[in-house]
Amino acid sequence: MRRLTPALGLFWMLALALLGQGPALAQLPQKPHNLMPVPAEMRWGQGRLPLKKPLRLQLETTTDPASVTAAARRSLARMQGPAEPASGPLLQIRYGRLGSPELFEEERYSLRVTPMGVTIDAPTSLGVLRALATLEQLVVTDKRQRYLPEVDIQDQPRFAWRGLLLDAARHFMPVAVIKRNLDGMAAVKLNVLHWHLTDDQGFRVESKVLPRLHEVGGADGYYTQAEVQEVLAYAAARGIRVLPEFDVPSHATSWIAAYPRLASNDSIYGVYRSFRTSNIAIDPTRETTYSLLDSLFTEMTALFPDPYFHIGGDENDGRQWRRSPRISAFMRERGMVKADGKTVDKHLLTTYFNRRVLAMLQKQGKIMVGWDEILGPDLPKEIVIQSWRGKKWLDDAVKQGHPSILSEGYYLDLNYGAAAHYLPDPLPAATTLTPAQQKLVLGGEAAMWSEFADSVILESRIWPRAAAVAERLWSPQASTQDVPDMYRRLGAVSVFLETVGLRHRSAPKLLLAEMAGTGNVAPLRTLAEVIEPVKEYKRHFQGMVYTPQTPLNRLVDAAPAESEVARRFGVLVDSVLLTDARKPPLSPVPLRQLMRLRAQLLQWQANDQQFQLLLVLNPALREYAPLSTQLSAISTLLLERINQLQANQIPSAAWLKAASATLKAAQAPAGQAELALIPAARRLVGI
Numbered sequence: 001m002r003r004l005t006p007a008l009g010l011f012w013m014l015a016l017a018l019l020g021q022g023p024a025l026a027q028l029p030q031k032p033h034n035l036m037p038v039p040a041e042m043r044w045g046q047g048r049l050p051l052k053k054p055l056r057l058q059l060e061t062t063t064d065p066a067s068v069t070a071a072a073r074r075s076l077a078r079m080q081g082p083a084e085p086a087s088g089p090l091l092q093i094r095y096g097r098l099g100s101p102e103l104f105e106e107e108r109y110s111l112r113v114t115p116m117g118v119t120i121d122a123p124t125s126l127g128v129l130r131a132l133a134t135l136e137q138l139v140v141t142d143k144r145q146r147y148l149p150e151v152d153i154q155d156q157p158r159f160a161w162r163g164l165l166l167d168a169a170r171h172f173m174p175v176a177v178i179k180r181n182l183d184g185m186a187a188v189k190l191n192v193l194h195w196h197l198t199d200d201q202g203f204r205v206e207s208k209v210l211p212r213l214h215e216v217g218g219a220d221g222y223y224t225q226a227e228v229q230e231v232l233a234y235a236a237a238r239g240i241r242v243l244p245e246f247d248v249p250s251h252a253t254s255w256i257a258a259y260p261r262l263a264s265n266d267s268i269y270g271v272y273r274s275f276r277t278s279n280i281a282i283d284p285t286r287e288t289t290y291s292l293l294d295s296l297f298t299e300m301t302a303l304f305p306d307p308y309f310h311i312g313g314d315e316n317d318g319r320q321w322r323r324s325p326r327i328s329a330f331m332r333e334r335g336m337v338k339a340d341g342k343t344v345d346k347h348l349l350t351t352y353f354n355r356r357v358l359a360m361l362q363k364q365g366k367i368m369v370g371w372d373e374i375l376g377p378d379l380p381k382e383i384v385i386q387s388w389r390g391k392k393w394l395d396d397a398v399k400q401g402h403p404s405i406l407s408e409g410y411y412l413d414l415n416y417g418a419a420a421h422y423l424p425d426p427l428p429a430a431t432t433l434t435p436a437q438q439k440l441v442l443g444g445e446a447a448m449w450s451e452f453a454d455s456v457i458l459e460s461r462i463w464p465r466a467a468a469v470a471e472r473l474w475s476p477q478a479s480t481q482d483v484p485d486m487y488r489r490l491g492a493v494s495v496f497l498e499t500v501g502l503r504h505r506s507a508p509k510l511l512l513a514e515m516a517g518t519g520n521v522a523p524l525r526t527l528a529e530v531i532e533p534v535k536e537y538k539r540h541f542q543g544m545v546y547t548p549q550t551p552l553n554r555l556v557d558a559a560p561a562e563s564e565v566a567r568r569f570g571v572l573v574d575s576v577l578l579t580d581a582r583k584p585p586l587s588p589v590p591l592r593q594l595m596r597l598r599a600q601l602l603q604w605q606a607n608d609q610q611f612q613l614l615l616v617l618n619p620a621l622r623e624y625a626p627l628s629t630q631l632s633a634i635s636t637l638l639l640e641r642i643n644q645l646q647a648n649q650i651p652s653a654a655w656l657k658a659a660s661a662t663l664k665a666a667q668a669p670a671g672q673a674e675l676a677l678i679p680a681a682r683r684l685v686g687i
C-alpha cells in the first residue's frame, strides 16, 4: 500500500464526496496502516472507535465458544490490559461453527470497526482467530488517545498452507520458546508449525516404545509426550496445525547412536557433534529397520493428530549405501542400477525406502510429506513435496501431480533481508502451470534451521522477517509488490510482535549488555546495529568450527540478520542520489538529507575510539575490532564524498582508486560478521 499524504487523502475524500460516492465509509482507496499481512479488501472510514473504555465481548454462536472466548480475551488483554468489568463498546463475534486447522477449513472473515463498536463475522472459528489478529494490529496510539480506525475489512488467505519450520534438533528449544513463536505465528496468520524434531544432532521427543531414542539422542534436551500435548493444545487454540518431522534415512545419526542396528555399516556412532552434512544414513535393506520405524511411527502418528506426517528424506548422497557390499548387493539383486546395468542407483533404493515408509503411514491414515529429494518417477501422487533446493522442484512436483509447498526463498537462517524472502512467490504472476497444477501448490513455509540459533537468539533470527513471508502467503499478489511499504509495516509489526511475547528485539540487547559488562554498551550497540552475520552457509567456512556446544553469545549472534540501520542508511543514500545533488543550488530537502547523512557518519567515525576502550574490559570482543575500524574508515571516506557532492566537485581518479581500496577492505568479514553498509557506501561513492 502506498502511503497517501494527509493532504492528498483529503483531496480524495473531497473528490469522492463531490462525486456523490458517499458517506458512511468514504471510499478511501488506501490509507497508511500497519497491517501485516495486508488484508484482501479494506475500506477505510473517517471515524474512530476510542478505546477509553474496555471493549465488551459478545459472542453469537450455536457451537461451544470456549476456545473462541479464550482467544478473544487474550486479544483484548493485549489491546487494553486486564480490564474488568468491561463497560465500553461491543466487540460482537459471530461465527458458524468450530473450524479445524487440520482440515484446512475456511479462515475467511469480515471485520468492521465503526465509532459504535466492532463486529467480526466468520464462517468458522478459524476466521475469528484471524480477525482478532487483525484487530490487534489496528490499534492506533497517538498523542491524545488510543483508538481503532473506522474500517470494513473482508479477508481471506491466498494459500492454505502457511508454515514456519522450527528446528529443535540442532539446538533444543524449550516449550516456552515454541509457545512464544506460536503466538508470533498466530499474530501474522501463519497456520502450520513444522516441528523438525530429529536430526543427526538430536532426537527430541520422548518415545515410550523405543526409549533409547530420547535417552541417547535427546540427552541434552527432549520433549516429554505431555509437553508435546501441551504444545499441540497451545497451537490448536491459535488455529495452528503442527506437522512433525522425523527425518530419515539421512539426518538420523542420533537414531543410529541409540539403536546401532539401524546403521548402514559396522561403525558405532555417537550423536553427531558437527554441523557438516553427515551423509550417514540408516540401512534401508534390513527388515529390522522397518520394524523399528513401524513401532516408532505407530507411536508418533498417534501422538501427533495432524493428518500430515513429514519424513524428511533430504541430503542423502547415498555414499554409505554404495560403499556397503551388502547394500550394493541388495540393490543389484533387485535391479536398482543405472542404465549401464551395473552402477547402483541410490534413487531407486530411496524410492523403495519411501514406499515402505509410506505404507506404514498410510496404515495410520497419514499423508506423507517429504523434502524434494524424495521426488521420483514412481512416487505415489498423494505424497506432498516440500521444495527447498529450488522452485523448479515445486513446479516439477505439481506437474507430476504432487501437492507441494515452497520453502526455497524462505530460508531465514541464510540471513538475507526481508525483501529477499518477500518477493519469491509460490505462484508468480508469470507462472506457466496449468490451473489444475496451480491448485496443487498448497503454499509455503519459512524455515529456521538452528545450527546458529539457540533458544536465546532464535526469535531474533525468525522475527520480524517471517512476517514478510507470512504476508506473501496470505495476502493478494497484487497488493504485495511494494517493498518500501512492506518495510514500513514490518518495522511496526516488529514492535507489535514483542507485545505478543516474542523476544526478538530484547534478547540481542541483553546479549550486548552482557558483553559490555561494566563498560559502556553504546559503542557496542552502534557497531552491532550495522553488522550482519555472513550470509548463506559461510559461517561454517571462516576458520571457526561450530558444534552444538559452541556458545552463541558473540557479537555476531547479537547482530541482526538484516540491519535496519543499514537499510535505512541505504534509503537515505538513494534519496540523496535521486535528487542529483551535483546540480546546485541544492533544494532544502536534499540538504537536510545530506545533513542527516553527515550526522550519522560522524557518529560512526567516532565510534571506533570508544569501542577500543571496551576491548580492555572484554578482550573477547577483539575479533570484531577490524569491523569497528573499517566502520570508521568508510565513514571518513563517505564524509569526504559528501563534501564533494556539496561542493559540486568531481572526485579525482586517485581519490576513487583509494576509495575503492577502502571499500574492498571494509567488505572483509570478521568474527563471521560483516558490515552491512558496503552496498550503500558503494552507491554513494559511485563505484
Ligand code: ACM
Binding pocket: 314, 315, 371, 388
Ligand atoms: C534441508 O534444508 N536440508 C531440507
